Amino acid sequence: xxxxxxxxxxxxPDAQQQPPLxxxxxxxxxxxxxxxxxxxxxxxxxxxxxxxxxxxxxARPIQEGQNIFEVALVIRADAKAGDGTQCFIxxxxxxxxxxxxxxxxxxxxxxxxxxxxxxxxxxxxxxxxVTREGGFPPVLLNPIDFVQLWQSRRGQSSGTA
Numbered sequence: 001x002x003x004x005x006x007x008x009x010x011x012x013p014d015a016q017q018q019p020p021l022x023x024x025x026x027x028x029x030x031x032x033x034x035x036x037x038x039x040x041x042x043x044x045x046x047x048x049x050x051x052x053x054x055x056x057x058x059a060r061p062i063q064e065g066q067n068i069f070e071v072a073l074v075i076r077a078d079a080k081a082g083d084g085t086q087c088f089i090x091x092x093x094x095x096x097x098x099x100x101x102x103x104x105x106x107x108x109x110x111x112x113x114x115x116x117x118x119x120x121x122x123x124x125x126x127x128x129x130v131t132r133e134g135g136f137p138p139v140l141l142n143p144i145d146f147v148q149l150w151q152s153r154r155g156q157s158s159g160t161a
Contacts, residue, residue, distance in 0.1 A: 021110060022099040023118055030093040033130045036086045042135055049079035049087040051139055059111040067100050071115040073123050077139050088134055094123035113146045120144060
């Protein structure tokens with residue numbers, strides 16, 4: 001289990017009134033579910049499909065110079081039968097609008113670790129529901145270590161710089 005990020009207290013008269021992280025709204029920005037081989041795939045599929053997952057976290061400011069950000073959890077699930085036949089493709093972009101009141105050096109880990117951690121259970125549920133409603137066993141994502149994901153991304157970007 002990853003350790004939470006401890007944020008130092010902010011100074012100033014408004015510091016006591018503003019939480020360090022506020023989730024203003026969360027929403028499904030994009031959802032796609034496709035069964036390219038329907039209806040035949042339902043009659044020919046004999047085993048549990050193999051599912052390849054891809055996950056990305058994206059963050060961007062809503063307005064430059066503000067402390068309000070959109071954080072997107074992008075998930076793609078590609079399911080194939082043992083013979084390579086495409087069963088389904090599910091793509092989900094689940095977003096939150098966050099107000100971040102932390103020192104500048106803590107903004108990146110808050111946006112790329114704490115924010116997706118809050119969004120993940122809801123995105124996981126949507127993906128499970130849409131695959132179940134699509135006629136397949138629900139895709140149940142294992143918990144994601146967003147700290148490790150963020151650290152590996154930082155390692156990749158510093159390695160290419």
